Amino acid sequence: MTPQAQLLPGTLDLLILRAVSLGPLHGYGILLRIGQISGNALLIEQGALYPGLFRLVRQGLLKASWGTSENNRRAKFYELTAAGHKRLREETESWNRLATAIGAALADQPEEL
Amino acid sequence: MRLLDSLRFRIATLFRGSEIDAEMEEELRLHIQYRADDLERSGLDRAEAERRARIEFGGQVKYKEECHDALGNNFIETLAQDVRFSLRVLRKSPGFTFAAIVTLALAIGANAVVFAILNALILHPRNVPQAQSLYGIEHGSDKSPLESYPDYLDLRDRNQSFAGLAAYNVCWAGLDTGKDPTEVGGYEVSGNYFEALGIQPYLGRFFNTTDEHGPNSAPYMVLTYSFWHGHFQDDRSVVGRVVRLSKHPFTIVGVAPPDFQGTLLFISPDFFVPLVNKEQLDGEDILNARGNRKLLMALGHLRAGVTPAQAIADLNSIGAYLEKSYPKDDADMKFTLVRPGLAGDFLGGPVKAFVTALMLLAGLILLAACANLGSLFAARAADRSREVALRLALGSSRNRILRQVFTESVLISLVGGTVGLLGSIALLRVLSTWEPLPGIRSLHIPVHPDANVYWVALLLALASGFLFGAVPVRQILSTNPYEIIKTGSIGKVGRRITLRDLLLGVQIAICAFLVTSSLVAVRGLLRSLHSNFGFEPRNAMLVHTDLSTAGYRGDSMATMQKRMIAALEKIPGAKSVGLVSWPPLGGGWIKSDVFTEQTTDLSLSNAAANAFLYNISPDYFQAAGTVLLAGRIFSWHDDKNAPRVAVINQEFAHKIFGSVTNAIGRQYKMPDGTRVQVVGVVEDGKYLSLAEEPQPAMFLPFLQAPSSVTRLVVRSSRDPQQLAAVMKTTLQDLDAGLPFTIGPWTMDAALFAPHVATASLGVMGVMGAMLAVTGIFGMAAYSVSKRLRELGIRIVLGAQRRGVLEAALARPLKLLALGSVAGLLLGILATRVLAFIVYQATPRDPLVLGGVVLAMVLLGLLATWIPARRALSVDPAMLLREE
Numbered sequence: 001m002t003p004q005a006q007l008l009p010g011t012l013d014l015l016i017l018r019a020v021s022l023g024p025l026h027g028y029g030i031l032l033r034i035g036q037i038s039g040n041a042l043l044i045e046q047g048a049l050y051p052g053l054f055r056l057v058r059q060g061l062l063k064a065s066w067g068t069s070e071n072n073r074r075a076k077f078y079e080l081t082a083a084g085h086k087r088l089r090e091e092t093e094s095w096n097r098l099a100t101a102i103g104a105a106l107a108d109q110p111e112e113l
Numbered sequence: 114m115r116l117l118d119s120l121r122f123r124i125a126t127l128f129r130g131s132e133i134d135a136e137m138e139e140e141l142r143l144h145i146q147y148r149a150d151d152l153e154r155s156g157l158d159r160a161e162a163e164r165r166a167r168i169e170f171g172g173q174v175k176y177k178e179e180c181h182d183a184l185g186n187n188f189i190e191t192l193a194q195d196v197r198f199s200l201r202v203l204r205k206s207p208g209f210t211f212a213a214i215v216t217l218a219l220a221i222g223a224n225a226v227v228f229a230i231l232n233a234l235i236l237h238p239r240n241v242p243q244a245q246s247l248y249g250i251e252h253g254s255d256k257s258p259l260e261s262y263p264d265y266l267d268l269r270d271r272n273q274s275f276a277g278l279a280a281y282n283v284c285w286a287g288l289d290t291g292k293d294p295t296e297v298g299g300y301e302v303s304g305n306y307f308e309a310l311g312i313q314p315y316l317g318r319f320f321n322t323t324d325e326h327g328p329n330s331a332p333y334m335v336l337t338y339s340f341w342h343g344h345f346q347d348d349r350s351v352v353g354r355v356v357r358l359s360k361h362p363f364t365i366v367g368v369a370p371p372d373f374q375g376t377l378l379f380i381s382p383d384f385f386v387p388l389v390n391k392e393q394l395d396g397e398d399i400l401n402a403r404g405n406r407k408l409l410m411a412l413g414h415l416r417a418g419v420t421p422a423q424a425i426a427d428l429n430s431i432g433a434y435l436e437k438s439y440p441k442d443d444a445d446m447k448f449t450l451v452r453p454g455l456a457g458d459f460l461g462g463p464v465k466a467f468v469t470a471l472m473l474l475a476g477l478i479l480l481a482a483c484a485n486l487g488s489l490f491a492a493r494a495a496d497r498s499r500e501v502a503l504r505l506a507l508g509s510s511r512n513r514i515l516r517q518v519f520t521e522s523v524l525i526s527l528v529g530g531t532v533g534l535l536g537s538i539a540l541l542r543v544l545s546t547w548e549p550l551p552g553i554r555s556l557h558i559p560v561h562p563d564a565n566v567y568w569v570a571l572l573l574a575l576a577s578g579f580l581f582g583a584v585p586v587r588q589i590l591s592t593n594p595y596e597i598i599k600t601g602s603i604g605k606v607g608r609r610i611t612l613r614d615l616l617l618g619v620q621i622a623i624c625a626f627l628v629t630s631s632l633v634a635v636r637g638l639l640r641s642l643h644s645n646f647g648f649e650p651r652n653a654m655l656v657h658t659d660l661s662t663a664g665y666r667g668d669s670m671a672t673m674q675k676r677m678i679a680a681l682e683k684i685p686g687a688k689s690v691g692l693v694s695w696p697p698l699g700g701g702w703i704k705s706d707v708f709t710e711q712t713t714d715l716s717l718s719n720a721a722a723n724a725f726l727y728n729i730s731p732d733y734f735q736a737a738g739t740v741l742l743a744g745r746i747f748s749w750h751d752d753k754n755a756p757r758v759a760v761i762n763q764e765f766a767h768k769i770f771g772s773v774t775n776a777i778g779r780q781y782k783m784p785d786g787t788r789v790q791v792v793g794v795v796e797d798g799k800y801l802s803l804a805e806e807p808q809p810a811m812f813l814p815f816l817q818a819p820s821s822v823t824r825l826v827v828r829s830s831r832d833p834q835q836l837a838a839v840m841k842t843t844l845q846d847l848d849a850g851l852p853f854t855i856g857p858w859t860m861d862a863a864l865f866a867p868h869v870a871t872a873s874l875g876v877m878g879v880m881g882a883m884l885a886v887t888g889i890f891g892m893a894a895y896s897v898s899k900r901l902r903e904l905g906i907r908i909v910l911g912a913q914r915r916g917v918l919e920a921a922l923a924r925p926l927k928l929l930a931l932g933s934v935a936g937l938l939l940g941i942l943a944t945r946v947l948a949f950i951v952y953q954a955t956p957r958d959p960l961v962l963g964g965v966v967l968a969m970v971l972l973g974l975l976a977t978w979i980p981a982r983r984a985l986s987v988d989p990a991m992l993l994r995e996e
Contacts (some may be wrong), residue, residue: 027140046148047171050141051179058184071150076140100928 026075164674195520217529220482225537249453274424277309287662289357299384317367340383360664444717487584494585522582530574625936626887631878647798649738658853661821686831691736696822698863744793752816765809888974905989
């Protein structure tokens with residue numbers, strides 16, 4: 001098992017948006033998808049997902065509807081709204097900028113200053 | 114948009130709170146199930162898998178709470194906070210709070226009362242099972258809800274549309290249970306009455322069709338619950354007891370349930386007896402009298418699946434058959450269906466129109482109150498702009514501030530609504546027990562507020578709260594905290610017409626409208642009280658009695674009537690004594706078709722006129738104060754053995770004979786073919802209502818045209834109470850078993866509608882006036898307080914008192930003038946409608962116009978007095994020092 005990293009505050013929302021952007025998912029499915037796309041490298045307590053989901057629904061970034069899952073259980077499916085898509089694009093860009101900047105800053109050797 | 118969305122969302126979460134909770138619970142549960150499924154697939158047994166899944170999920174309760182927070186769902190808490198804050202704010206300005214609550218309480222109370230009346234009289238008229246399929250039938254062209262007994266039987270037996278067609282008639286009888294005989298009111302009903310309505314007895318049984326075997330075959334009596342309770346003190350052994358009704362024995366077979374009070378709204382009966390026994394009650398044989406067409410009201414439930422239109426077609430085909438078979442008796446047999454309870458459109462039409470108009474007026478009052486409070490709120494918001502700015506600067510959101518403002522306004526409206534509703538319930542309770550016409554027993558206005566009324570009051574309160582709370586919204590949204598904190602609250606002193614001005618103008622217009630209508634009504638009523646009715650009710654006492662209730666029939670009736678007249682004439686101080694069947698404007702009347710002398714085919718369509726019919730004694734005209742224009746009055750010799758004679762009124766003479774002089778000595782025909790010779794003509798009068806056009810009327814001698822219904826007019830200038838006592842003993846000496854009542858001759862019945870109209874309009878007018886005062890006062894006081902500094906400067910610069918007043922009060926007064934003119938014009942337009950109810954209601958009356966102008970000027974003076982004093986007493990030095 002790979003060692004798992006703690007999430008930075010605020011990043012869970014981005015992960016949820018990203019996971020859902022690949023197609024409608026229910027809550028448990030989102031967790032699995034995040035594990036899958038992050039190579040199981042992130043540590044998320046399962047219940048912590050839900051306040052995030054509700055927050056995103058309330059902000060109008062996700063919409064939820066009840067349906068039936070692949071094994072015929074009821075499930076609440078989440079999908080991105082137009083605003084969600086837009087937010088995902090913006091957040092990805094700004095995250096990339098931030099990551100590049102932080103990465104560059106940390107990679108710099110002191111003697112090169 | 115965002116604001117609206119969020120508001121909707123919040124309201125949705127508030128009302129769907131438990132649903133959302135359940136949904137959340139379900140979602141989290143399903144998550145654990147999915148995880149358990151996966152774990153189970155990896156080899157764990159189910160119980161262990163579920164346990165592990167729950168552990169991995171983490172604290173469920175904690176996450177649920179976080180979910181709630183994420184939804185912004187600390188709604189209740191925020192609400193409690195807002196309420197606490199609002200209460201604090203409101204407590205700081207008790208004057209404003211009190212004024213606001215009183216204003217709303219009045220407005221919502223008025224609406225609740227009027228709506229309760231509307232609800233009781235029109236929306237949910239009768240407490241009968243499946244009331245929605247219950248219909249009364251009514252004749253098409255003259256809107257008469259009445260049928261003859263044989264016609265009713267044909268309609269009942271030949272129709273395919275009604276599950277059962279019942280009929281009833283209101284009657285009076287003398288009840289003798291061994292104690293004092295009393296006059297009681299009841300319904301004579303068809304045998305299937307209770308069955309057709311679907312009513313079950315509270316006690317004993319109801320009589321039914323199987324009890325009827327021809328005339329007087331069913332001497333059974335059912336009591337209403339209230340009469341049983343009041344007269345028999347809830348005595349359950351009353352069932353089976355034999356009592357005497359109009360001297361005839363009747364067996365009490367049962368008691369009706371408490372909530373069933375007959376099928377007419379205003380007249381709640383004491384008892385029910387079978388129609389087949391009508392002859393025993395009043396000596397009238399109706400069972401075969403097809404021509405007696407103004408008798409029974411018919412009603413019933415439509416069969417399932419039958420539409421009203423089908424039922425009407427069905428009834429009309431029967432009507433056509435009846436017209437063809439009985440041309441002499443039946444004409445105009447086209448039917449419509451009406452809601453029972455108000456005697457069809459006969460009473461229903463005016464009552465509906467009146468109550469609807471009243472509802473509109475009450476709505477206007479509420480609107481005016483909202484406009485009033487809205488402008489007060491806007492003024493307060495302006496005063497509080499500094500507070501708002503501070504809160505905004507400290508990081509409060511505008512939504513949060515608006516929410517608090519709305520909490521404040523809704524709080525006020527709810528308190529006001531509750532107070533108003535409580536007041537209206539108290540008022541309605543009085544109204545329900547009120548007997549508006551002492552002369553007519555068992556006349557009630559049954560208005561009991563129900564859930565509908567509470568809901569409407571609550572909705573109105575909430576709606577008005579949001580309405581007047583919404584007025585300052587724009588103001589708050591556009592608050593710029595930096596500007597306000599920097600410069601202090603200098604309101605823009607613009608010349609522009611603000612929303613507040615508009616609101617006040619509208620409000621004043623509404624108030625002036627209400628004042629105009631009420632003045633028109635009051636004036637009309639006053640005038641109608643002093644007009645000529647064709648008789649003089651002052652200084653006259655009236656004995657009400659019905660000889661049939663004491664068993665008098667045929668000749669014995671006339672003998673008794675003569676003895677009563679003679680006995681009353683001997684009373685010292687009695688100037689003249691007259692007998693009349695139903696006095697004019699007394700609420701009861703008889704009309705008859707008449708035919709010209711030449712008419713041979715006496716079918717109804719050939720009638721020359723439909724005239725009021727009065728059976729009178731020779732001295733009636735003298736006792737009543739009716740003026741004889743030509744010819745002679747009756748004498749005691751105009752009896753059964755003499756030729757039939759009549760005295761007619763002017764209108765009758767003009768209509769049938771062309772002129773008064775032409776009429777004397779001429780003849781006309783009654784529906785049964787008897788020729789009647791006109792011997793005299795009297796002045797026209799008012800017979801049914803004060804607002805009516807001149808109507809034809811005829812007077813027949815009671816010795817030739819007997820009537821058991823007897824009213825004795827005693828004209829005297831003696832003290833009415835003393836006189837009544839003497840009259841009572843005099844009549845009791847003649848027959849102790851005859852029930853009668855004595856009272857001054859009043860026109861309460863005829864004046865009932867105008868009284869009610871005037872009283873309600875008066876109340877509305879006073880409320881409108883109060884609202885106008887508070888509105889103008891608020892505006893003037895606000896404008897003075899806003900401009901105190903400016904006024905101070907003006908005074909320092911040498912402005913005269915007049916100039917100061919002009920600066921401070923010109924605007925509210927201008928609004929007052931404009932609003933009043935608009936309201937006055939509207940009022941003049943609207944009072945045309947009023948003329949139908951109140952006699953001689955016309956706004957083209959200098960007194961009314963002057964009255965309205967005077968009232969509005971006085972209101973304006975009253976309302977601007979205090980602000981004006983304040984403007985004049987400005988001490989510039991102090992003001993400039995302090996601000």
